[in-house]
Amino acid sequence: FAEFDDAANLLAANPDATTISIDEPAEIPKNQHSRLQEPGREEDDELLGTDDSDKTELLAGQKKSAPFWTFEYYQTFFDVDTYQVLDRIKGSVFPVPGKNFVRLYIRSNPDLYGPFWICATLVFTIAVSGNLSNFFIHLGKPTYHYVPEFRKVSIAATTIYAYAWLVPLALWGFLMWRNSKVMNIVSYSFLEIVCVYGYSLFIYIPTAILWIIPQKVVRWVLVVFSLCLSGSVLVMTFWPAVRDDNRRIALATVGTILLLHALLAVGCLAYFFDAPELDFPAPIIPAHNGTTVTTKSH
Amino acid sequence: FPGLADVSISQDIPVEGEITVPVGSHSPDEDYSTLDEPVRDTIMRDLKAVGKKFVHVMYPRKSSALLRDWDLWGPLVLCVSLALMLQGGSADSKDDGGPQFAEVFVIIWFGAVVITLNSKLLGGTISFFQSLCVLGYCVLPLTVAMLVCRLVLLAGAGTVSFIVRLIVVVAMFGWSTLASTAFLADSQPPNRKALVVYPIFLFYFVISWMILTFTPQ
Numbered sequence: 001f002a003e004f005d006d007a008a009n010l011l012a013a014n015p016d017a018t019t020i021s022i023d024e025p026a027e028i029p030k031n032q033h034s035r036l037q038e039p040g041r042e043e044d045d046e047l048l049g050t051d052d053s054d055k056t057e058l059l060a061g062q063k064k065s066a067p068f069w070t071f072e073y074y075q076t077f078f079d080v081d082t083y084q085v086l087d088r089i090k091g092s093v094f095p096v097p098g099k100n101f102v103r104l105y106i107r108s109n110p111d112l113y114g115p116f117w118i119c120a121t122l123v124f125t126i127a128v129s130g131n132l133s134n135f136f137i138h139l140g141k142p143t144y145h146y147v148p149e150f151r152k153v154s155i156a157a158t159t160i161y162a163y164a165w166l167v168p169l170a171l172w173g174f175l176m177w178r179n180s181k182v183m184n185i186v187s188y189s190f191l192e193i194v195c196v197y198g199y200s201l202f203i204y205i206p207t208a209i210l211w212i213i214p215q216k217v218v219r220w221v222l223v224v225f226s227l228c229l230s231g232s233v234l235v236m237t238f239w240p241a242v243r244d245d246n247r248r249i250a251l252a253t254v255g256t257i258l259l260l261h262a263l264l265a266v267g268c269l270a271y272f273f274d275a276p277e278l279d280f281p282a283p284i285i286p287a288h289n290g291t292t293v294t295t296k297s298h
Numbered sequence: 299f300p301g302l303a304d305v306s307i308s309q310d311i312p313v314e315g316e317i318t319v320p321v322g323s324h325s326p327d328e329d330y331s332t333l334d335e336p337v338r339d340t341i342m343r344d345l346k347a348v349g350k351k352f353v354h355v356m357y358p359r360k361s362s363a364l365l366r367d368w369d370l371w372g373p374l375v376l377c378v379s380l381a382l383m384l385q386g387g388s389a390d391s392k393d394d395g396g397p398q399f400a401e402v403f404v405i406i407w408f409g410a411v412v413i414t415l416n417s418k419l420l421g422g423t424i425s426f427f428q429s430l431c432v433l434g435y436c437v438l439p440l441t442v443a444m445l446v447c448r449l450v451l452l453a454g455a456g457t458v459s460f461i462v463r464l465i466v467v468v469a470m471f472g473w474s475t476l477a478s479t480a481f482l483a484d485s486q487p488p489n490r491k492a493l494v495v496y497p498i499f500l501f502y503f504v505i506s507w508m509i510l511t512f513t514p515q
Contacts, residue, residue, distance in 0.1 A: 071418075074419055075419050075421065077419070078416075078419040078420050078421075080490075080493070081489040081490055081493075082489055082490055082491070082492045082493050083489070085493060113416070113419075113420070113493060117416075117496065117497060117500075120497075120500065121500060124500065124503070124504055124507075128507055131511070145513075146511075146513055147396075147513070148396045148397075148508070148511040148512070148513070150396055150397045150401065150508075
């Protein structure tokens with residue numbers, strides 16, 4: 001069993017091995033980039049300090065060995081316990097500066113439970129909160145007849161699931177393409193990117209509930225706040241994957257990630273939540289045929 | 299491999315078991331197969347099974363009848379009646395009305411399938427149709443709530459009726475969720491129970507929302 005000891009020692013000394021796409025040549029650039037040594041060593045120490053780090057790294061290569069047409073293959077994507085899901089959610093809401101979400105929480109065990117059910121919850125939360133907020137805004141008016149607006153649920157579902165699955169696909173494809181041109185130290189699998197995106201959407205759930213408050217200032221403050229939190233998780237995850245690239249491309253990638261994230265938040269706010277009426281009384285303008293017409297300003 | 303040193307089998311625990319070959323039919327009279335019985339008997343037997351399950355849902359106790367002898371008649375009847383009662387909402391504007399019949403149907407069945415798949419993927423030991431059966435039968439309290447809501451709405455649509463409807467729907471939602479967790483919780487791995495219960499909660503919450511926001515024309 002000497003080979004196992006050697007392998008264990010090698011992996012314990014270099015836990016980044018599983019995340020590097022090409023093993024042999026990647027060793028050389030890692031030694032050449034001296035600025036990477038310090039954060040790399042800190043992460044090594046931090047990873048070695050936990051109990052099951054060697055075990056997870058050893059098992060990581062053997063996990064998804066079932067063929068893809070069996071049920072067991074898909075069970076490997078749901079191999080999480082309650083406390084792990086809660087930890088990942090906590091990590092997405094309270095981003096620790098400098099710590100990578102994928103490295104810290106996912107650690108070669110990406111799950112599909114979090115992304116799928118967070119998206120489902122977000123869809124229904126946005127639809128229900130939007131409906132409630134419109135109800136409260138239009139409450140006193142005599143001409144208002146409450147409608148449940150059920151169509152918006154399917155629109156919300158399409159938008160959010162498309163964002164949570166197609167954007168990671170595009171990003172993964174883009175990163176793979178850049179990896180073939182520029183040697184990047186860190187590369188993520190498609191499932192890890194889906195995981196990060198799914199968990200980063202969690203902050204929008206309480207934000208959507210608080211959007212019921214019919215004040216424009218409050219809503220925009222919430223948008224900015226939640227965008228900062230989840231955007232920082234995304235940036236801290238993807239910056240190490242693109243920083244070795246051309247400066248402009250790296251900045252453009254991170255900028256696009258943030259822009260799409262902001263578009264999702266602002267788009268949901270604009271479409272599902274009617275603008276709250278302003279408080280001052282509307283002026284009455286006499287129309288040309290003598291009847292008075294009341295105008296509302298938005 | 300230091301961990302393997304701790305594993306040992308004590309010498310004084312005998313290893314034993316039994317092998318039984320299940321006997322084929324349980325009925326005492328072999329020559330009276332169910333193919334020859336009157337149609338009324340067949341229908342009544344199935345109706346009694348469905349009715350017994352309804353009683354089990356309303357008074358959830360640890361019984362295996364719902365799980366062992368699953369059937370999907372009850373869920374079908376409940377789903378169709380709930381979807382029918384949710385019709386007759388604001389039907390003039392196609393865009394903003396309540397859910398269509400097909401939408402309710404799809405939400406209930408597709409939602410139940412997704413929850414079942416979720417619990418099986420997380421390592422649950424329950425079979426696919428047993429879980430569908432439980433989830434479908436536990437829609438019964440919400441169907442009762444829908445009936446009560448429609449009756450209350452016949453009397454009026456003001457604030458008082460809304461509060462009454464809210465209380466009824468919330469109570470029935472709690473009942474549904476508790477009943478289905480009582481039946482399904484045992485088959486889940488212990489440290490993932492919350493992961494399995496949450497989608498069930500979401501599922502019944504969505505159905506309750508559809509019931510509560512039903513506004514007649």
